[in-house]
Amino acid sequence: MKAFPAVMLSVLPFCFSPSLIANELSTALKQSNVSAQFRYRLEYVEQDNALDDAIASTLRSRLSVNTGKAYGFSALLQVDNVSLLGNDNYNSSVNAKTHYSVVADPKGTDINQALLRYQNDNGTTLSAGRQLVNHLNQRFLGGVGWRQNEQTLDGYRLQQQFSDSVSAELGHYHNVNRVFGPKGAAADQHGSFNTALLQWQPNTAHQLAGFAYDFDFDNWAVRSSRTYGVDYQGKLASGPKLSWQLALAKQDDAHNAPLSFSHHYHRFSLSWALDNLTLQAGQERLAGDGQSAFQTPLATLHAFSGFADMFLNTPDNGLRDNWLEAKTKLNDVALSLAYHRFDSDLGSAKYGDEWSASAGYNLNKQLSALLKLAHYQADTLAVDTTKVWLMLSYQL
Template sequence: MRKIAFVVSTTLMASFGYADTSIDKFMDESNTQLNLRYRFEAVDQEGFNSESAANSLRTRLSFNSGVVSGLQLGLEFDDVRHIGDDRFNSTSNGKTAYPVVADPDVTDLNQLFVKFKAENLTATAGRQRINLDDQRFIGGVAWRQNEQTYDGLRMQYDHGDLSADYSYVAQVNRIFGPTGDSATLDGDLHLLNANWNITAEHAITGFYYDMDFEDSASLSNTTLGLRYLAKFKPLTLTASVASQSETGAASINYTALYYLIEAKGNLAMVKWSAGYEVLGSDDGMKAFQTPLATAHKFQGFADKFLSTPATGIEDMYIGLGTALGPVNLSLTYHDFNAEEGSNHHGSEWDLAASYPITKNLNALLKFADYQADDHGTDTQKLWLQLQLSL
């Protein structure tokens, strides 16, 4: 790993005319990390005669060089391998008799970037992570074994209470990659996010995301919105609103709205949260979509709403969390309704328990129980995970 990074960094440094001592600093102050993540995922979904059972191991090697005159190189590889029989549909193994567990066998160049930082400005060019706000609109889908990353140029400006983040993206490297029809989303994407910390307790973020996909016109959209975060004792309040419409070669003209109101707080040893999120619809023809979101964080662990139904969705949820010694527990309930019309989209219970076995080794258990009504099918999912960071 260090040898590969040395060759790449030496070439880059030489092209910029840096001396050998600078190349030495690039390597001497570098950092290399190894991360192993084993996961067992089981899916019991109505409509399938067989249950899915997937054992997979993700191996991640990450390298970050030292910084010379503000310049830094980053390099990261991911490898996902299945252990035992493939009793699940990975989306590429042809096992369509089983429910989907979207973790195909892959070896992927996850990141390769050059970063330059000077005072308040940071510029990153190449393949990289881009996670904006809580990843409701732009994220890395890091829950899946193969991460979603972005090929492009990112500019970040930070000065006191103001910050701005702009990215031009030419290719999205999806969780199914690096080969196949679903591996990438190509196009012209402009992602703009700006934040103002009004006070220590109040902040407002404006965002504009224009996504024109070449071969996925149905996903193309322009989204303009605001997000407000307020910290009151004893709770935190988040409110967001956005409007979305078609762009590029999208075949349907539409305007759909997004709303969120969420409160979080502590009561003795219990953390609580409650929220109401709406992804609206334009007369039941086309709904608000979030094709680049880390969607697993929202609308239930069962991932039944990765694509918003045409009639939109209203999600009312409440969650509780606590710690039992070193074990962190959380339980969340969701109730889903159509935003357009009177359909009930079902409900879901989500449970999670995490345990830090050692400083570098963590265990995780998650369970999701989705009960369908007018949308989808009854689905139960179970995850057991061990993650080691070295």
């Protein structure tokens, strides 16, 4: 046994000899890639209030550098620039044009992601730095990819793949880079944000996940909370092409939250896929007690409760969103049409209704186009709102 250290010392120089290191770095360099993506969007907002109609014409240019692996280590650097093409007749949240309706796409240049990653053959991945984190359907944690400036987190993430069917993830982050950046009072949210996700897929027809989020905001105490929940997605193995999702969660006040609360959440949807048509019906409930409500401040909110984004903050009386949606494809154009009815969770107030539609088409592998429309008709919450988007995306 005494000879073991001496043997190891004699072997180490060969394991990390200059030639082997140079070969490892050369392989990593060959595996590295640089990509660019451009996304132009024209957004129009009309509201039945004193604000002027908004028109935002913006271009997001993204440059990404991914390195190959050397001894399990790799890196990612991603830089975004949001520029104005034409006028800026909209309230970007930082341009002081408050007489216009809001389109939360400020101009500027920012580091979207910058991280160092380690991966081994045992299914372990450790990431440190600024990174994009998307959990499940992004209802509780996501990158808000719809906005031109994406939401990313600064911190550490440990991911472990135990088997083909079981994986886990733990994260600790100290800063949220929000969509209102890169400058301005709302560009960042500092604090301590702990996340946990456990996923199990026993077979191709069923997926089960458990999640936990502990958010401690330094300067946004009203959103400090702890949330625990489960998410189940399933489908029939044979017969009609029926699939469903059921999510349940509980949220309590935590840390420096100014109010004491305990709120529940559920989401249930049922989808039926026909030959060239998919129909979906569902309900989502975010409970409220009149003083506070279930909130998801770090979610990809545009993907939920209608395209018009009328419920980025859950009203204190809570929210019940009942929806119907149809999707189809016509001559390679992906079409969707959805109807939402929004009601309070506490009491019986009807907030309003929304119709939303989209049409997407891939011109080729690099260029795609998207047209979206949303009309919210108010009853007791906010005002009538119409939004229209035209977007072109090009990937080099």
